[in-house]
Amino acid sequence: MQRSLLGFAILLFLISPVIFLLFSVTGGFQIQIDELLWAVKNSFFQSFMSAFFCLFFGFIAALGLIKTHQHRPAIHAVLVVLCLIPQFIPVVVVLISVMNGLQPFPMGLPGIIIVHVVSYFGMTAILIQNQAQEVLSQTSQAAQVIGSSRFMFYRKIGFPLLRKDLILIFTYLTAVFFSSFSVPLIVGGGRGTTLEVLIFEKMRLSSDWSPAVILSLVQTALLFVLSFLAIKGRAKFSKQQASLSWLGSYAGVFLILIIMAAFFASFASAVVDGLSQIGNLSIYGTDLIEAFLASLFLAFLTYSAVMGFLFAFCGLGRVPHYLDTFLNGYIAPSTALTCFGLLVYFPADFYWSYIKIPLAFLLLSLPSLYRLGWGEKLKSLDPQIQIARSLGAGSFQILKKITWPQMKSHSRFMSGLVATWVCGDFAISRILSTRDFTLGLIVESLMTSYRLSLASLLSLLLILASGLCFFIVLGLDYVDNRKFKN
């Protein structure tokens, strides 16, 4: 009974922004259909094209990962890290690097697509490689023995077998890009307004929020459909460790190296340009130190909120099926909708930002954390929980002695990851705060006023704050583990 109530409370919490919005709708709706259709068209166009190019470049990069997976493990590890870097560093760093590298930068939909592709092609490559390893292992060895060429294998066996997985990855990416907010906000410009940005503009520029509520609900419905399509019909294959090296190609290795080398070079050049303007930082006075500390404080609050929530989640013991399905299917919660829900519910006073921002991150990151392996780890404890129950242990004993000791380290890592995202954030803070009080917000203001060099310089501080945050978490974990061992 307690477990059902807790499960239901968690579900309710996750969908609370939608509930807040539904209750905030009053009176008639006024919405310009042309504007809505235009934003929906832009959202679909940028998300489809971003997903398509991510899949294209990701596939080539995956060939490089496949080539090195078993015979060159050290190179493979380096390539995987390179692929993941754009996912884990603050978005502003990716934006600065891409905007500085491509001059003149194509603002609008092409700009959005380029930034998305640079951010996600590496992760797509890893997804494709994992799927190929799972799906093609059995058949590739047989085909090799028969004497099939690589081209023939891909044409007759590889693509037909992988087709469904590639479509699923494409749909998953489309859902993620559809709800992308920070990138369209900066590089969308007037011509690339997506649904997310339109909601933001309606909230910011108009005192009548009903159009924004309608847009948010339309957005949620579209995301729900995309998420549903992305999780449907996933086939299961047995894990094999057969070498797929003959199916890989060094072209993929070169693609990863070239893109990432250009990425780092462009960022370094932007920072060097920024150094020439270091004197201009004096206008900020102590604001920068305050912003640095405020970013760290927000990260700490978010870390505590996520840890607290994950602890409560562990109290469930066994995850109810409906909650597991929901968290796996809720691929891309809408940033605008979530933040809008919190805006509606909480007072507008500045100090509430310290509550609203951590809450927004908690709501937005939980489904991702769950799918990033935290949920699987918790579910893997099911047999132990069953045994503990049969031995007579109550829910709290199971949480304290069995579940939490085994989930603590993983939870801390995940919470630390979210805390680093908070350090580098500007988009969520922009919606939820009335002041530029974090480093991310100051950098974003500089970028939108075309002072890219100074923004680049300050982004170093942002990287420092994110890194510091992550290493503090790792340090905490190390100390705790030592204490536990002793």
Place this chain on the structure above:
Amino acid sequence: MSTIENLKIKKKNFQLSIKHWEILDEGIHVLMGPSGSGKSTILKAMIGIEDIQSLNWFYKGEDLALLPVEKRNLGAVFQTWDLFPHMTAFENVKFAADVRKMKSDDFNSQWEWLQEKLKMKTFASTLADRLSGGEKQRTAFARAIVTKPRFLLLDEPFSALDADLRHESRLLLRDLVRAQKIPTLMVTHDLDEARLLADKMTQIDEVTEILR
């Protein structure tokens, strides 16, 4: 005897029902049947981790099925043993004693006896994750019987062991439950195992009506 009544299990493409089944309340009762016939599901229903509303399990005048899992006072060992990997072998056994609020004198004497009988001294302070298969199994047995449960339920506990270790473990189990006088229900598909251990044997199709 204890009796199982009205056990009805309905899954997606599998249904079985037991109207009445008598189980020994001393010694080892073996439930035999091929893989996939529902033996483990019956065991889980008895433990209470498979929710079956209609089930009655009468034992010494009490319907155990009405009790929540933690109040049934059962011991269980599954195929995979399911030790708590972050605890040592000793801590795994102690956990069971703690949750049943066993007095420390009783635990100490029982632990001494189990340690001796199951030859656990050499690995008692080793993390469960690092134990060998045989050691894991002995720890799982010790954890299941340390509190002298009213019933011990075993789900193919020897299937993951090497053949040479299996025979030794079977004899060890037989000695253990006889010495502690714990009624035991074991499910298996291995006829040799059943012949060696069973005081009474039941084929699953004798008591169940299986509808697929």
